[in-house]
Amino acid sequence: MRIAGTDPFPFKKMRKILFFLTFALMVLATWMTLFYAPTEVVMGHVQRIFYFHMGTVWAATVAFTVVFVASIYYLRKETAKWDTLAYCSAEIGMLLLTLTIITGSIWAKPVWGTWWTWDPQLTTTFILWVLYAVYLILRSGAGGRGKKARYSAIFAIIAYVDLPVVYVSARIKRGISPVVFGPGGGGIDPAMMHTLLVTLLGFTLLFVLLLGERMRIMNMENTLYARSGRGG
Amino acid sequence: MRKILLIFRKDFLVEWRSKQIFPTMFVFSLLLLLVFNVAFEFRSDINFRTVSAVVWITFIFSGLLALGRSFSLEKENNAFAFLLLTPVSRSYIYLGKLLSNVVMVLLSELFILPLFLLFFLFDAKGISLSLTGAVLPFLGVVVLGTIGFVSLGTFFSSMALNTKLRDMMLPLLVFPLIIPVVITSVGICSSILEGKPLDYYSFSLQVLVSFDIIFVLLCSLLFEYLIEDSGD
Numbered sequence: 001m002r003i004a005g006t007d008p009f010p011f012k013k014m015r016k017i018l019f020f021l022t023f024a025l026m027v028l029a030t031w032m033t034l035f036y037a038p039t040e041v042v043m044g045h046v047q048r049i050f051y052f053h054m055g056t057v058w059a060a061t062v063a064f065t066v067v068f069v070a071s072i073y074y075l076r077k078e079t080a081k082w083d084t085l086a087y088c089s090a091e092i093g094m095l096l097l098t099l100t101i102i103t104g105s106i107w108a109k110p111v112w113g114t115w116w117t118w119d120p121q122l123t124t125t126f127i128l129w130v131l132y133a134v135y136l137i138l139r140s141g142a143g144g145r146g147k148k149a150r151y152s153a154i155f156a157i158i159a160y161v162d163l164p165v166v167y168v169s170a171r172i173k174r175g176i177s178p179v180v181f182g183p184g185g186g187g188i189d190p191a192m193m194h195t196l197l198v199t200l201l202g203f204t205l206l207f208v209l210l211l212g213e214r215m216r217i218m219n220m221e222n223t224l225y226a227r228s229g230r231g232g
Numbered sequence: 233m234r235k236i237l238l239i240f241r242k243d244f245l246v247e248w249r250s251k252q253i254f255p256t257m258f259v260f261s262l263l264l265l266l267v268f269n270v271a272f273e274f275r276s277d278i279n280f281r282t283v284s285a286v287v288w289i290t291f292i293f294s295g296l297l298a299l300g301r302s303f304s305l306e307k308e309n310n311a312f313a314f315l316l317l318t319p320v321s322r323s324y325i326y327l328g329k330l331l332s333n334v335v336m337v338l339l340s341e342l343f344i345l346p347l348f349l350l351f352f353l354f355d356a357k358g359i360s361l362s363l364t365g366a367v368l369p370f371l372g373v374v375v376l377g378t379i380g381f382v383s384l385g386t387f388f389s390s391m392a393l394n395t396k397l398r399d400m401m402l403p404l405l406v407f408p409l410i411i412p413v414v415i416t417s418v419g420i421c422s423s424i425l426e427g428k429p430l431d432y433y434s435f436s437l438q439v440l441v442s443f444d445i446i447f448v449l450l451c452s453l454l455f456e457y458l459i460e461d462s463g464d
Contacts, residue, residue: 075457130408137404141396151391154454155405158384161450162409169412169439172419 025202055203063093068160071153083149088214120170239328253298257340284421326455377417
């Protein structure tokens, strides 16, 4: 069923183009990860999971930044579309972050010899996951739509500001997560760099695509609720 | 400043006469102390890190429990609606409430601390309880850490009360956010008990002070949006 005015994309064709572009990029990223990128000398083939690990964590970061910005806009404008954007982005961010943690664990077992350790990056990721889980719980239990939107926007803003502080305080204990870039980083093979960039781009597009679809469904739900007279 | 003090005085008087926070916190802390003592069998070997952790877990659990009650008092008789009618900026209302909550939680903690000394550190070896060397710095950290978790606790207790989950929601909202307070306060307190110099924990101290400043400011700014209309 088609419901008018629910598509967040401004042009009809945009969704299709985005879909095929994302599909092509993800296929390319998979191929590059498996065949194009050279095998890492020390870690071997297991290092290849790192590209998708980076891809998901990057897209999750983008997602939570979108939640933060949309929340600020919601508090200022109080229009439902910003709330929808924040909520849908948070949901997809949770999915991507869960994938990050799973891929990271699979990588860590052979390389570090453990599925999990309380290193600063992992601690921060863990708290990030819990924070947005609480965000979703808060939304399910906050009552009326206006209050739900306002409360979750406030929580999202405070949570986003909290994260750097969590990271800094977790660093008081020294960490073992690899620093690839920046001071102390080991540098990277060009072919690995290409693979990484394609993967990051692919996951960014995947996030935008999922976000658009999720918002479309959410808008449909709201329209249907409004028509059935029950309120969302 | 005078307005903040007026609200502080009102809340403090209400608490003084109704005695809501203090007995709750004190008795709950005693129970927690008992549970920890039984669970850990502390007498045999005393680890300063564990003692500091027990101190802060007790403070935060009992403090949040008491804070949850403090706002429900405002809901009775619709007192909060009248408070909002006063020609005072919402930020001042938050700061006044924060001040009275901090003072009350600190008073309760002052009564609990000697008991800790009695139960856990009485026969600890190599501990020097000189006034300037350990007691005053320790109390200073207690003040800073309390400001840290009460700032977010005061803020979110009014939000939690308006959700379906009520009392359950407050720890969910606050615990993941105050992780930096837990990490730094526990770290500094155990360093002080071990007799380490200031240099050893000055970084943690900076993080703790920044946390306090950031979240007192952020919460007082966002309080306006939190309580916009008590109607919905």
